[in-house]
Amino acid sequence: MRRRRARKRRRRSRRSWRHRQRRGLRRSAPVPSASMTCFTAAYHGSSVLFVGPPFSGKEIAVLSFISEGLKAGVPAIIVTTSRSPGDLLKDFAPILPTFLEIERLGLVKWIDATGGKEAKGQSVQIRKNLIKVEGADDLPGILEAIEKFSEDVRRGDYPYFKLGYMSLSTSIAHSGEIEAGKFIQAIARVVRERSSAGLFALEKGMHSEQQIESIQHLMDGALNVKLEKQKTFLSVIGIGDVQTRDWIEFRHTNKGLIIGAFSLERIR
Template identity: 25%
Template sequence: MSDYTLGIKELDAVIGGIKKGSNIMLIGPPMSGKEVILYYIMYYGAAKNENAVITVTTRESATNILEWFKEHKLALPLARVGIVDCVTKTLGGAAAENENIKIASSPVDLTGIGVKISQFFEEYYMKKNIKKTQLHINSLSTILMYSNIQTVFRFLHVFTGRIKATGALGIYTIESGMHDEQSIATLKQLFDGMIEIKSEDDKNFIRVVGLSPKPTPWFEYEIEGANVKIVGRK
């Protein structure tokens, strides 16, 4: 069995699995279902592949994310799921930590976010002896709104390095069209490959670049509830 898979079988079949230690940028326009795709990968990783999954959320509170999985009747194995919530405190909500949720003060607090990620890594890798971990950051675009590109690059450099060193998998979402090309090019240096999403004529397409000898075809997909359904290819 390959080291990591996305759970979208048409893409997995073409790329033949993802090597340990890979860092991937998930880039696409707003309203293209990126969040559902990331949740889908998260669920597949934790429930089907038995990886630990750490999600840093700068867009939704941890409570809302867990509620989303419940609403869609997806039983997340909570012993393998950790969420670093950068939203709740910013909105002035009551923020209580538990074994699944750690609270960072805001998306600006990269030091605090880093500490919380490290705590989850240590818990899964050292204490629970789960050797396969996925780190998802959703989204780099929010972090870039508050910090300059050099600061974000340094922050990511630490964690992409840790992903490589521990044989984990990192997936980092970013909005296309929201940042200048120089910023995207700077960040791309840290990644082994990309999951690219584009919208054309009210249709959404996805492909993977850099994780196999040549890019996958563009696959048309639809979001049905919590499912990512491939309906055709270009």
């Protein structure tokens, strides 16, 4: 009887927490940015692609996306295919100075798909919340790790999580179209079933336009980046109601993306 009552209290707590979160997201101040909905995770259950050429701010976008969630107490699952978790810690520091403290609370789950040896400098906490797979193209291993961590988050009484994938291109570059499609659909299904949010970096130069379009169809939306006359522009596809779908100029620093007069550091 006591256990039944405790379960009911936890369910009520999760429902009220989710309600407060959604109400808070609806009250967010309007920002003239096509990517606002993605970075505030306003649409739970969504998987969004961030498509752009190298050094166009994709990684900073994913780190900012994760950091904003951690500030609000939302757990993160980070898949990294080219850089070790220890290296990414340095990139998180300017965006979220308290990242290490938050990471020690167990809110950050790492999936290391770099295929390299574990770095000696990694903290004990990282190793505790880390699953290492054979490499970036170990699609079954990556999917299994995501499913495990999503279940861990659920058991921890958190209503949802944020998933950051850097980068999806490295994982599917040498996979067949059918295999890659099934992999992406499986991850998107986990995100959707957990009412969570995922942001996936995709390298524009590694895929044909037809391949990119096919991948976008498997997602709930996409943020596309283009370079023109030494300027960088961003546009949104899908996701939901946004203020504009035009190309908007932006730039990025090691602290986040700056779109027009607004910085994504300020978006809550």
